[in-house]
Amino acid sequence: MRIAPTFNVAYRALRRNKMRSVLTALGIIIGVGAVIAMVGIGNGAKAQVEAQIASLGENVILIFSGSTTSSGIRTGWGGAGTLKIEDAEAIRREVPGVIGVSEEVVSTTQVAAGNQNWFTRIFGESADYFDIRQWPLADGAPFTAQDVRGANKVCVIGRTTATQIYGNENPIGQILRIKNVPFTITGVLTPKGLSPQGVDQDDIVVMPYTSAMKRVIGGTNLRNINVQIGDPGQIAAAQQQIITLLRQRHNIRPGRDDDFTVRTQQEIAEAATATSRVMTVLLGAIAGVSLVVGGIGIMNIMLVSVTERTREIGVRMAVGAHGTDILTQFLIEAVTLSSVGGVIGIICGIGVSALLSIYAHWPTLISIGSIAIAFLFSAAVGVFFGFYPARKAAALDPIEALRYE
Amino acid sequence: MNNGALVRLIDVHKVYRTGEMEVPAVRGVSLEIKRGEFVALMGASGSGKSTLMNILGCLDRPTSGSYLLDDADVSGLNRDQLADIRNRKIGFVFQNFNLLPRTSARENAELPLVYNTQRLSHAQLRERADRVLAAVGLAGREDHHPSQLSGGQQQRVAIARALINDPEMLLADEPTGNLDSRTSVEIMGIFQHLNKRGITIIMVTHEQEIATYARRNVMMRDGMILDDHAVSQRSDAAAQLQKLGTDVTM
Numbered sequence: 265m266r267i268a269p270t271f272n273v274a275y276r277a278l279r280r281n282k283m284r285s286v287l288t289a290l291g292i293i294i295g296v297g298a299v300i301a302m303v304g305i306g307n308g309a310k311a312q313v314e315a316q317i318a319s320l321g322e323n324v325i326l327i328f329s330g331s332t333t334s335s336g337i338r339t340g341w342g343g344a345g346t347l348k349i350e351d352a353e354a355i356r357r358e359v360p361g362v363i364g365v366s367e368e369v370v371s372t373t374q375v376a377a378g379n380q381n382w383f384t385r386i387f388g389e390s391a392d393y394f395d396i397r398q399w400p401l402a403d404g405a406p407f408t409a410q411d412v413r414g415a416n417k418v419c420v421i422g423r424t425t426a427t428q429i430y431g432n433e434n435p436i437g438q439i440l441r442i443k444n445v446p447f448t449i450t451g452v453l454t455p456k457g458l459s460p461q462g463v464d465q466d467d468i469v470v471m472p473y474t475s476a477m478k479r480v481i482g483g484t485n486l487r488n489i490n491v492q493i494g495d496p497g498q499i500a501a502a503q504q505q506i507i508t509l510l511r512q513r514h515n516i517r518p519g520r521d522d523d524f525t526v527r528t529q530q531e532i533a534e535a536a537t538a539t540s541r542v543m544t545v546l547l548g549a550i551a552g553v554s555l556v557v558g559g560i561g562i563m564n565i566m567l568v569s570v571t572e573r574t575r576e577i578g579v580r581m582a583v584g585a586h587g588t589d590i591l592t593q594f595l596i597e598a599v600t601l602s603s604v605g606g607v608i609g610i611i612c613g614i615g616v617s618a619l620l621s622i623y624a625h626w627p628t629l630i631s632i633g634s635i636a637i638a639f640l641f642s643a644a645v646g647v648f649f650g651f652y653p654a655r656k657a658a659a660l661d662p663i664e665a666l667r668y669e
Numbered sequence: 670m671n672n673g674a675l676v677r678l679i680d681v682h683k684v685y686r687t688g689e690m691e692v693p694a695v696r697g698v699s700l701e702i703k704r705g706e707f708v709a710l711m712g713a714s715g716s717g718k719s720t721l722m723n724i725l726g727c728l729d730r731p732t733s734g735s736y737l738l739d740d741a742d743v744s745g746l747n748r749d750q751l752a753d754i755r756n757r758k759i760g761f762v763f764q765n766f767n768l769l770p771r772t773s774a775r776e777n778a779e780l781p782l783v784y785n786t787q788r789l790s791h792a793q794l795r796e797r798a799d800r801v802l803a804a805v806g807l808a809g810r811e812d813h814h815p816s817q818l819s820g821g822q823q824q825r826v827a828i829a830r831a832l833i834n835d836p837e838m839l840l841a842d843e844p845t846g847n848l849d850s851r852t853s854v855e856i857m858g859i860f861q862h863l864n865k866r867g868i869t870i871i872m873v874t875h876e877q878e879i880a881t882y883a884r885r886n887v888m889m890r891d892g893m894i895l896d897d898h899a900v901s902q903r904s905d906a907a908a909q910l911q912k913l914g915t916d917v918t919m
Contacts, residue, residue: 269783280771579767582728583830584756584784586749663728666767 270589274596281569285601288565292605292645293612295555296638300613302551303634305620306544308627313540317533319456319465321397325491325503326532327355327510330523345485346523351513352390352489359491359505361498364392366490367473371481375429375469376441382428386442386469388476389490396492404436404451407472415474420451422466440469445479447471499528559602559645566598566653577657578665591658598650599643606642610635674737675837675869676702676725681734681744683720683892694720695731696892702871704837707864709880709900710873712889719842721889722873726759726840727751739837756784760831764843766823768815768830775811778802778829785834801829805859821852828859838869845879851913857882858906882906 278285329347349367356365369388374381387393391409394400407418419440426435439446447469456465477483493502503526510524570577577590617628683695695717702708712718723729724736727743728751736744743754755761760781768777778798782789789797802811805825815823824844831839841860845853861882864870872883880886881904888896 266784273783276772276776575767576769579769580780580784581752582726582755582761582767583781584752586752586784588749589784663723666728666763 266589267592270592271596274593274600277569277573277593278597278600284565288562289601289605289608291558291561292555292602292642293558293609295551295558295645296606296609296642297612297616298551298554299548299638299641300610300630300634301616301620301628302547303544304613304617304628304630305626306540306547307629307631307634308617308621310537310540310544311629312627313536314533316457316459317529317536319398319459320529320532321399321490321492322529323493323496323499324396324529325493325499325506326527326529327351327489327491327506328525328527329485329487330525345483346514347486347489348484349486351510352486354509354513355489355491355506358509359502361493361495361502362491363494364396364490364492366390366393366396367486368393368488368490369473369476369481369483369485370487371476373443373480375425377429377438380429382425384425384428384467384469386471386476386480388473388481389470390473392492393470393490396490399456400454401451402454403434404449406451412472412474415472415478417445417447417475417479418450419447419469419471419475420453421449421470422453422468423455424464424467425469426452428467442469442471443480447475499530503528555641555645558605559649562598562601562646563649563653565601566594566650567656569597570594570653570657573657574660574665574668577660578662578668581660581662582666587658590660591654594654594657595647595650598654599646602646602650603639603643606639609642610638613638673703674701675704675706675739676700676871677737678721678724678731679735679737681721681724681731681736683717683724683729684732694892695724697734698889698892698894700887700894700897702838702869704869705864705867707860707870707882707884708872709883709886710871710889711875711877711880711886712895713875716889717892718873718889720892722840722842722871725871726761727754752784753786756781757834758837760828760834760836760839762824762827762831762839762841762844764846766815766820766827766847768823768826770816771814773812773814774802774807774818774826774829775799777815777826778833780830781834797833798829801832802826804832805829819852820848821855824848824852824856825859828856828863832863832868836868838871839863841870841872843873843875845874845876853879854906854909854913857904858910861906878904 327347329345352365352367356362366389371386372383373386374383390412391407394406401420402423404420406420407416411418421435421440429435430438435449435452438449440449453466459465491506493499507522507526511522514523516522580590614630617630620626621628678698678700681695681698682693685692685694698721710718710722720729724731727738731744734744735742738754739758743751746754769780775795775798778801779794782794782797799811802808805828807822807825807829810818810822815826818826845856848856857879860870860872874880881900881902883900884903885899887894
């Protein structure tokens, strides 16, 4: 094969028709650019959801109380009140690999301080909660295990709650009245932003679950239990052990349904990212269509080019070009158009993604993998759509080609 | 075996098939052309001279009979082998020049070297192209594109391209068909000069006058050779041009 000079020949041919080459490449530029930008947007959205899921904490197992039916009314998860403080303690004691357990009760209520008041969510938790959710305090100190044991009137608050009630004042050490019970604020949480469901996670008051049960919400049932496992490899085993343990504790006979639900963070994450994954595939597919259209543009131009240059092909064959030389030449022309278009398209796609991030505040994520795939795909488009015209050129009869008008 | 014959056609037939019809274009031609000859192949259109030319140029294969070029039978070679023969042994000059548009005279002349088996450096390519361009009187015009050259100059570029691989023979198909009479004489001058240096030339023409520049005329009719004779009153292009009042550009 005479690759090097054939490259030169193909390059010269493209240069002879600058405008046409640029316009043909433009189809690929737009196609690849669209793929890069669209997949970037999709991946960005997925990454954002994943980050939010990760904010639930790492290696976390969530146990929800089951549903119950009372006078035909079903309460929904957490309504059955089947989870007890003793269940949480049993998990802490008996399930291997557990490094943190937080008993959780949740309510919403009006809170007040001075002349300000605010409707917010009250979370009763154990002292492990901040580790489990990887939610450090921005300021002050969290409540302690001692506070939990004593059901002390202390709490930490989220950024939103702090701003709504205290404005720019420092809330630490201030008294927050919750259902007329005065709680001392010991700390302010770092802002976490919106949850995947769009709830403001910083609009919150977190206090010992004992205090919440005794002084705010009442009752002795837990809505759920958050469990953190030290080693990610033990999560599945721990999940199984928790189920076995709770069935045993709740005296559930074999064959009967659980009166609780156990979810790992992994399962929650998969459900939440499924949507954005579908979106990524959909956006990529739509952009892929424009890439295919660009490829058809290349094929069209190459066919025109073969017809137009029939005499040239005849001359080349007359002076000794083999069919493969002609095939290679036209294939190189097509692949050059598509891969140069691909490179420019990648640059354009990255640029568009960057602009969308900056001006529309859409999260975008461009991976090396998507760039490599886009480039290889554009080159493949050149080979695929260039092959037919190139083969047509190579199959020409030199006598006919020389006589072509 | 080698009696100085460069080309030996032995009972060559060429039949074209168009559907059910069989159209014989060449019907039993035997022809011997020695090294250093300058042959004009003549005949009316439909006489089979173009088909014979295509066979001689290894662009086409005879249906039957054999063709020995330089003592090697080329009548049974495949496409690629024929392409290699064309590249090494034959230089083509066409009626309509067939230069690549928007491509310099130098690059046009270099074209056969691109498909040569021997690898030449860029500088060597350039050097050889410039040498053959100078040999046809185009020194200084190496960078001109065909559109910037006259018809005669374009045909000189084509001749330079035909010569660049030092071929055994030059095949010219109506080389003066698109040129005025004066330029035609100039091109014949180049041919006669090249022939004097030993290059074998086979030229298809239908102009009696042009044929007199050759040494030998072969007349065809109905796919057969009608007449084959040496030119008795040979025209001398150099003398003609002198008569016309200019010196030869070579």
